Amino acid sequence: MNLALLLHRYFPYGGLQRDCVNLAIRLIDSGHEVSVVCRCWEGEVPEGLMVEELGARGLSNLSMDRHFEQDAEAWLAEHPQDCVVGFSRLALAMDFYYAADPCYALRIARNKPRWYRFSRRYRHGVQLEWFLFSAGGPKNILMLTDMEVPAYQKIYGTDPERLLVLPPSIRRRALKMAQKRELRSKIRKRMDWPDERNVILLVGSGFATKGLDRAIRAVASVSAAEDVVLYVAGSGKDARYRALAKGCGVQDRVVFLGGRDDAWELMLAADLLIHPARSENTGTVLVEALSAGTGVLTTAACGFASHVAASGAGTVLMHPFDQAALERALSALLADSWEGRAEAALRYAAEEDLYSGMDTAHRHIEAFLASHVKSDVHP
Template sequence: MKFAFVIFKYFPYGGAQRDMLRIARDCAARGHAVRIYTGQWRGDLPEGGIEVVCLPASGWFNHQRHQNLIEAIAARLREDEPDLVVGFNRMPGLDVYYTVDPCFIERAHRERGWLYRRSGRYRFFAASEKAVMGRESSCHILLLSEREKKIYQRWYHTPDERFHPLPPNIPLDAFAGIDRSEARNALRAEFGLPGSATVVLMVGSVFKRKGFDRTLRALASLPQPLRSNLWLLAVGEDRPNALMALARRLKVVDRLIIASGRADVPRLMMGSDLLVHAARSELAGLVLIEAMTAGLPVLVTDVCGYAEHVAAAGAGLVLPSPFDQGKMNAALARMLASPQERAQWGEAGRRYTAEIAARRSPTLEAELLEEIAREKRKGRGRD
């Protein structure tokens, strides 16, 4: 069969981007023709028979560029006639949507005023979401978070049968063969840290949305005995200026290391002492599953969809909503002060993800897409 994958922008280190490419590769390995349609591709092109089609998008505003890109993709799809269109961004014409973003209309009503909801940007993104989630749509939804399903249904009354809940994919291969002791030594040597340094890792693009500033404030609140041998390592795709300026104001700039997105995050996880992910918004949070797989304890906000797995595993601490900086400060201090608890949390996470991996097909999404494509063909009388 011919599978079309749609993602507005690809870069190598985003969670949605990595999921998209993993699923595309699984489909190609199962003998399907796979073509990825995008407006921007950064990084190496995939091998294994996967084709990438880059289409132009112009416009003064982000939503205008997205609209122009959608029109270009739709025109190309009419020419190519794939059996299934799988989207990683919301737009009309999808057969399947992989839920990588929280409900737009919920956030617009909770976080923005009435004037924003009269803007062209709001109308565009609301219409794109309705095209996927609306009751009249036939789009199937690959669901990463049960909590988000309830939110979507509150706004759109989306039928249950269109949702396909997915257990998290466990990236065992990414950590296979990494020696923890060697990884610890290599990390500290690379960044010029003492061998005994405690390293708190933060991973994610768009630093403010991922709560990197919250972690900096928690670091600044620590008593000197905990802070004296501690460094924050921030890894991701974003401009570092605002984060560095905050670190200077808090007088912790000497404790902050910023590294751009990189391919060896599994090694960094194996060499760190704690992952902090105090995100303001995160539908799932692949980084949480990766940390648990690495046996790395986690401090996370409950707005992250995969925080439920951290709680279920006992793999760290989950900060409740509404966010309270004082509670985060106390939680970070507790986790840093107790190496024994950190070891217990790390092992609990590692066991939990290993159990999921033992039950879950590694190509589950590809298998679901095949099933949906077959049903679509039957509906059109092509089988």
């Protein structure tokens, strides 16, 4: 059967982008013809996947999004599909919507002043969310966590039967403590990280959303004598954050590594993953770090923060965010041995399902396709 996955933009280091490709590969392996319809594609294309680049039109992000919606609608009209899966927020007829973004209305209410609700961007965001989650939206919504299910039901009256909550979908590593110690030593030597250094790692490309400024200020609060260095693995505009590090006097203790293909290995070798995000529907790096046997310092704004709390391998800061609380939590975690956090993280990763999300999404789509075929045969 023919399936189209709709995505604004593909680039190699995005979590949503990886999920889109991973689902596409599963569908291709099941014998389907799969096209990713996007504005632009950066990087290699997996074997068997068809990519339709529609181009970027418009001067602002909002304008480009609206043009892409129009172009995607025209493409779908010319190329009828058996199933359409939206990975981006689009006011289009879709069979599934992969809800990777947090609830927009709730996020704005928490993080923006009241006047922002009169902006064109806000109106557009709420209209899109209303289209997707109200009664006329896609019949199947793939939810990555259950954290904001109550918000969608309260604000948009979403039928709970439409909300299909998936487990996380990281790669199963089955790492043991002895392997952790051995690999940690090798990777730290490769990265030239001395054993006595406290390596704090932040992984992510959206620096503002991930709370990089918060992390830099937290590292600045720790005495230089403790040899604490923040490494940032991710691509993005970093000039503002380099200036902040300089202003805090820690320009030598904040290192930008750029986008990395070895982010999981860096997590394994780090003493702590810091992720003080402002808003994160999931925060896949949190469970990735647990699978690497690395403790986590994060905020309750992340959907997967519940896994950090349940594992006992880190600290979750409650809402509303308090910078001083972050700094105290960092100091407390650094005062403890990394090994205790590692044992707790690896135990949790061995016992919990952090892995079957894409397989579950695949099963939901196959069930939809099977029912679609049956309805065609028996009208």
